[in-house]
Amino acid sequence: MANPFKPSAGSTPPLLVGRDDVLDDFTAALSDGPGAPGRLAFVTGARGVGKTVMLTTLGDIARGEGWEVVDETATRGLIDRLTRSVRAARHDTGVEDKPRTRSFSVGVASLGSVSKEFDLPPADPHDLRIEIGRLLDSPVMADSGLLITVDEIHTIATDELDQLAAITQHLIREGRNIALVMAGIPQAVDQLIADNAQRPRVSTFLRRAEMMVLGKVDEADVAESFLETARRAEREWSADVAAQCAKATRGYPFMIQLVGYHTWRAAGAERISYEHAERGIEVARRKIGQLVHAPALQDLSDVDKTILVAMAQDDGPSRSTDIAKRIGKNTNYVSVYKGRLERAGMIDVLPNGRLAFSTPELREYLVEHAAHFVMNPWTEGQSL
Ligand SMILES: Nc1ncnc2c1ncn2[C@@H]1O[C@H](COP(=O)(O)OP(=O)(O)OP(=O)(O)O)[C@@H](O)[C@H]1O
Ligand SMILES: [Mg+2]
Secondary structure (H helix, E strand, C coil): CCCCCCCCCCCCCCCCCCCHHHHHHHHHHHHCCCCCHHHEEEEECCCCCCHHHHHHHHHHHHHHCCCEEEEEECCCCHHHHHHHHHHHHHHHCCCCCCCCEEEEEEEECCCEEEEEEEECCCCCCCCHHHHHHHHHHCHHHCCCCEEEEEECHHHCCHHHHHHHHHHHHHHHHCCCCEEEEEEECHHHHHHHHHCCCCCHHHHHHHHHCEEEECCCCCHHHHHHHHHHHHHHCCCCECHHHHHHHHHHHCCCHHHHHHHHHHHHHHHCCCCECHHHHHHHHHHHHHHHHHHHHHHHHHCCCHHHHHHHHHHCCCCCCECHHHHHHHHCCCHHHHHHHHHHHHHCCCEEECCCCCEEECCHHHHHHHHHHHHHHHHCCCCCCCCC
16 A cells, blocks of 8 residues: 655645635635635745645646636746646637738838738737636636646746736736635745835735735644544554654644654554654654755745754743844844744744744754854854
8 A cells, every 4th residue: 555645845645634724715715706805815834834735726626616727836937838828728628829810001102002911920929918818708718717826936036926916917807717826935925025115016916915824733633634544545543643643743734744654654564553653753853854944944044044043052942132142133133033933934932932943853953954054154254
């Protein structure tokens, strides 16, 4: 029996834990018709929280309702690729390129004017708006629409995002059956919204989008998902062991898959036991650093990282005053970064104001790799 867990970026898990509300809201937005708020949405959350998987799932829901879905990653050439995909979707619905003709007059002094008709090439390949309009005009699309998903928004060139914002706004204003769901890490969204002076259209556009903020899920739901996955595969996994595994995930989606996968694997064909769970959890803890924390740290600024390294010196939650002392700054300075790191899903700010790592594995990873960060040129001679 193949291992049902999917511990790799973008892979759809056997069970999507704890996201029913988001899925219900989106389903409602599709049936509520043009202008429903959830049709322009932004999925955000820390690395490994399930943004890409959410886009895939929303796409599946839309397809189930008969919608066309175009999935894209926001690298350069986005608008061009979207145009091609929408055109391909239009061809699939049976709407061919109309041979378009245009007549114009050529004046020849002695003969008066002569009319000539020229065949024009198909619609401008870059004109995404026209393509979408033609797709949605297709009779087979009368009761459905087009969903565009754009992942990794932080990698998009802002001029293309600007174009996409303009096109979508027009289509929404025209009452078209269109939905756009984008995904990105919180820092990217914050930055784009803050960039009001440079790109007012993108900033306003994002501010209007419905934010689907993904976070940790309930540990009880995680335990239930382990049991359900085992039931489906006709494997035995006791409630106690499932609860032990769920606790180790702390409700963190990537950890759900890692713990599930490695526990399943440790058990082989046997009944899943405490020992298997212990082995699985240990492997999962080792792997999460490379898979999630390394890329997450890369997204952060140098000061963000410096603060995390300073936090890792404490055994438990850190006090802002201690962190400020360690980095040679005042507490106001630290509180700005505290907010940023909390938004990025790296830390939790406790009710008493202390800073705690969002997962214990992040602390371990930083302790193990502190030398790497400390020796980087950004810490040497950098004035904070
Ligand atoms: N709700 C969930 N329940 C169980 N597993 C999940 C859930 N959401 C995501 N996962 C699993 O977590 C892992 C990471 O998911 P995904 O790649 O979608 O995260 P992401 O937020 O897009 O990460 P990144 O920011 O690095 O792109 C995958 O293995 C996926 O199967
Ligand atoms: Mg992703």
